[in-house]
Amino acid sequence: MPRAKKAAPASQALIDYEQVLDTGVCVPAIRAEVETWLNSGDYKGVTETTRTLLHHWFHTDHKVGGRAFAYHISQQRAMETLVYLYEVASISSQSQMYTKYVQAGQNPRLPTRDRFPRLAVKMATGSGKTKVMALAIAWQYFNAVLEPNNPWAATFLVVAPNVIVFERLQRDFRNAAIFRPTRSSHRA
Secondary structure (H helix, E strand, O other): OOOOOOOOOHHHHHOOHHHOOOHHHHHHHHHHHHHHHHHOOOOOOOOHHHHHHHHHHHOOOEEEOOEEEOOOHHHHHHHHHHHHHHHHOOOOOHHHHHHHHOOOOOOOOOOOOOOOOOOOOOOOOOOOHHHHHHHHHHHHHHHHHHOOOOOOOOOOOOOOOOHHHHHHHHHHHHHHHHHOOOOOHHHO
16 A cells, blocks of 8 residues: 655745755856866966965975875866955855846846855865865955954854764864965865
8 A cells, every 4th residue: 555645744835945045046146157267377366365365275396205286177166256255256155146147048046145255166075175165264364463454254153954064174274283384285
């Protein structure tokens, strides 16, 4: 005898699934603009602090424990995209991003409030999100202490979605370990 379908909980009726934002609608236009910017050379439009960090991270040979170390291209592109959006395109809210990058024919619903600017990247499991988070923190912090009159963050709140991630972040950030590359940290 087939099982009867369970009735949807009453709480589901309170959720309007049509109101969910599709944040991916901006991705093609952002990627194209970042690619054009990168092809123009030498990170035009960024602070000297940012340029120095990007060159050190991505265009300088590194050795850790006598072996070559390099960031993954996904980590590099994520940081370059954050830098481009924040410094070059001056995007500081979701509504600004949607206004500029949503393609014709797409119709995302804009959030009604955007009280806190956020930096976010979407990367596959194992592609180095924790390392990108550490690079973003370093980028904001060094600009805050070295660049006058800019809207840089000098303090940070890192939120973990569960205990497993919390313990991983605690291990990676304890004693600033994430900021010191090791042979395996390029995948951190």
